[in-house]
Amino acid sequence: MKDELAERLLAEVMEWTSENVANERPSLQAMAAYKYDQYQQFSTGRKFVESLALWLKQFSKNERQIAYEFVKKRLIFCSSAEMEHLVAMAYPDFIRPILLDYTAKESGIPKNYISRLADSQKFKVLRRQCLFLGLSDGAHTDIFRRSNRELSHEQIWQAYEISPEKAKDMLKNLSEDMESILGRKPTEYESCFRMVFLLDDFSASGLSYLRRNPETKEFKGKIDKVYKQFYEAGTNLNNGIEKLFNRNELHIHLVLYMATQQACSHLDSIVRDLFSEKSIKCNITVIQPLSAGVPLQQMDDSLFLELVEKDIYYDAKVKTKHMNVGKGDGRRGFNDCSLPLVLSHNTPNNSIFLLWADPDFYNVRGLFPRTERHRS
Incomplete structure (x- = not known):
């Protein structure tokens, strides 16, 4: 009725x-x-x-x-089922091939020998040396965890802020798993993470992830916070987080389930500026890019x-x-x-x-009213 x-x-x-x-x-x-x-x-x-x-x-x-x-x-509407599909395919279709390519370079096995690479000890070691962190609730780390059983639950964390206690737990579990994979006690080099995958659902401008103050030239955004936590932990915080990584070889991957071309262009250029003075590498992977034709056009x-x-x-x-x-x-x-x-x-x-626009707050009515995180 x-x-x-x-x-x-x-x-x-x-x-x-x-x-x-x-x-x-x-x-x-x-x-x-x-x-x-x-x-x-x-x-x-x-x-x-x-x-x-x-x-x-x-x-x-x-x-x-x-x-x-x-x-x-x-109008474009991304349903829960569609987003969950993007989350579920992120590792097998995008992240796993990245790890296989790294394994091929390090082992000398041709990259088209996929089964041989996937069965190799080097791949299993590298896979366990990856840390997956959510940048917001939109990272859906719960779905990501359940969709990828070959990953350990201990290498997936719902936030990018890591407490000293959590860092110790991560290192302990990593060391135990590495011993199981290698069949021996791992070295200090083998008992730290080499790759960090930062997960999130959507970016349209890229500014919330990384931007630069035009006057002070200071960086701001989630990636800058991650950078400071990981790279400056040993010098400023001295809380043990620096032991999580071999910072001389650390490779950061920003994985967005959906992003516009505008966001990709912005992030691709600015991450180079942030990490150019350090040995940290940073790459951006988008599961579902939104083409330049998606935004409303004047014509x-x-x-x-x-x-x-x-x-x-x-x-x-x-x-x-x-x-x-x-x-x-x-x-x-x-x-x-x-x-x-x-x-x-x-x-x-x-x-x-x-x-x-939320009609309870603005004098305009939106078709799909938004709940805002920042509101006076």
Whole structure:
């Protein structure tokens, strides 16, 4: 009954005839059932069709069709199942080949001899010398752990901050496993991690991971925090974390389950600046890249972008100090990323403001209201 009322409300808002309703209902029901009803930030009892009707109601009569076409043709929704699939394939399809390539270089075994490489002691040693750290809740380290049984649970940790106690546990478990693999007591060199894989779900601009203050030239972001914790541990903290790694050979891999071309370009250049003076190597791997055509384009999306730019569909409260880290006023999302993207657990603030504005806080209603981490 509630679904029928929501459809009736939508038909009233759009001024649809019975024929229009008959034409639109199948696609609406499919979108809602297959994906959009999964959105985790809808208020209790609310579903997609009701949210769509209330969202469209704020527009003028002529604007509603433009907004509705945007939802049908440009909106991208990444479901929980799709994200879990990206998490599950990260190791076997992307990380494991990296380890096999390293093994091939070190052992002299041709890289196309995959079974021989995978069965070799060198590969098993290198695999255990990898540490997997989550950069946020979006890393889904629980799913990553369950999906990859050939990895030890002790080499997967849900956060990038590591306490001295946890570091000791990691080293103890690593040493025990290395003894089992080698059949002897491991050396000090063999009993530390050689690779660190930093896991996270999504990046649109790359600025939260690494950026540089244009005036002070100081780095900020999650990768800088990791760098300082790992590289400066011995000199500043003296808490034993420096024993986790052979910092002369440490190789860091940032693994993003999804990222835009803009984020990849930014991170690829700036990580070199951060690590250029040290012997640490850093690479970026993206499981699902978003092409340059994903952000809204002035040429193709001009009608809807006109709505995005209107003052009536904007609230200056969105322009916080956190939003000021990027360019733009927030209408097109953080750093003007202009994304039409929704993730099932929350809408990124890099998406357009009209998509994620929370009506309980702003004077604008978003289709998929976002729960914000930084709010006054």
